[in-house]
Amino acid sequence: MGYKSIAEKIIALKRADLEFREKLIQNGQLGEGYNEEMKKLHNRNAKTLNDLIDTIGYPTIDKVGKEASEAAWLIIQHSIEQPRFMKKCVELLETAVNENKADPKNLAYLIDRIAVFEGKPQLYGTQFDWNEKGELSPNPFDNLTKVNERRKSIRLNTLEEQTEIIRRQAQNENQSLPVDFEKRKREIEEWKKNVGWTK
Structure with missing residues (x-):
């Protein structure tokens, strides 16, 4: 070093x-x-x-x-x-x-984060957001079986297990669904364009 x-x-x-x-x-x-x-x-x-x-x-x-x-x-x-x-x-x-x-796990998280910002499906299911039901859920991904295979190959738990962990963490941090869900979605899309993630 x-x-x-x-x-x-x-x-x-x-x-x-x-x-x-x-x-x-x-x-x-x-x-x-x-x-x-x-x-x-x-x-x-x-x-x-x-x-x-x-x-x-x-x-x-x-x-x-x-x-x-x-x-x-x-x-x-x-x-x-x-x-x-x-x-x-x-x-x-x-x-x-x-x-x-x-660490290959770090690469997986970064690949997924960029994919989500570009509006593409995740490969590892590492990125989460609120859904209409007020639950934190993985952003869109290509295929659950494939996602879990990729996760296993780099020693990550299953996506189902990770979802439970993420939801518990959000509860512990008192995070909750934004008041105006649709408005938040629009703001995120606008932000992605302004920053240069999407056109």
Whole structure:
């Protein structure tokens, strides 16, 4: 691990992200749209991490250690207003996974997140959202049997088990269905266009 100071920087970015998320949970504000301060934090973190990646390449476990490599992935996963950055990272992460230098689970989550933003079906069923019944459910995916096979191949639980976990977590964090479900759906589609995920 030759990049100790960079590793520390990446971990600090993740810490700031999670601390702010916790603050929103405590104030009961997590499910209320994309918080402006959180948006700024995510965009700032993405820019900093992008600069670091331009310096050292993808922050793989062998370069920055497991904790910082996981932290980098979380920052990328939260860079939702930066399509170009996320797509650049998914390619770098794929190479790292193929070289056994990063966790394939992280790649699965990132592939799915990009697919959902682009309006495509998920491959691993890692991304969830509210449905009309007020339940957190997986975003559209291609085929349940195939999804569970892919999940098993990277040591993830079944999608059915994961759905239970996600719903329990939302209850524990006092998350609930947005008041105006249709309005929220429209806002998300508009946001995807504005950011550049869809046309």
